[in-house]
Amino acid sequence: MGIISSGFHGRRQTGNPALPPGQHETADFPVLTAGPAPDIPIQDWEFFIVTEQGRRQVWSWDAFMALPQVEIRTDIHCVTSWSKLGTTWRGVSLDTLFEEVETSSEFTTAHSYGGYTTNVPLQDLLDGHAWVAWEFDGHPLERAHGGPARLLVPHLYFWKSAKWINGIELTQDDVPGFWESNGYHMYGDPWREERYS
Ligand SMILES: Nc1nc2c(c(=O)[nH]1)N[C@H]1C(S)=C(S)[C@@H](COP(=O)(O)O)O[C@H]1N2
Ligand SMILES: [Mo]
Secondary structure (H helix, E strand, O other), rough: OOOOOOOOOOOOOOOOOOOOOOOOOOOOOOOOOOOOOOOOOOOOOOOEOOOOOOOEEEEEHHHOOOOOOOEEEEEEEEEOOOEEEEEEEEEEHHHHHHHOOOOOOEEEEEEEOOOEEEEEEHHHHHOOOEEEEEEEOOEEOOOOOOOEEEOOOOOOOHHHHOOOOOEEEEEEEOOOOOOOOOOEEOOOHHHHOOOEE
């Protein structure tokens, strides 16, 4: 038996195997927002999931906080080429939020307060791949970074992690969101450098 080694190492090595191609590590946490940051008081905050049939589930902040909370340690990758390694978050798994949702849709649109949207296939939100996160590095998520809570889908470029998340809409088709309508890739896998379409 030979060792399978060649063939998958054609890409330029960055030196750090945790860094996807074309990315560099940053220690700080840049803020990237199109437009002003909305201000959502916790008493007004809610999170919804609406199915293609129009069935709607809604959580208040208290109901959301009563759900099982998990700690997430993950790397994040922004399409503008910075990556931040080993970030820690706390929040609720989308698996928990989708527990009672019945759907035959394969696609979703994440909706943010302020109007930002981004499309993510349903399977990329499930099986431990995505969270609604409200704590970063042991502190409540700063408003500039999406507080009170943001979507966290760290295996895709960070524009998919919608800040100030308000809810998830299940859609029949893959509908481009804000950046996807402006030339960003429909899927956004950093390991395949799916930056622009
Ligand atoms: N609601 C909303 N979410 C958003 C954005 C935005 O403009 N509005 N920008 C996206 C982009 S392009 C990136 S790179 C990340 C940046 O998150 P950060 O500001 O916490 O670094 O948020 C994403 N989520
Ligand atoms: Mo971005």
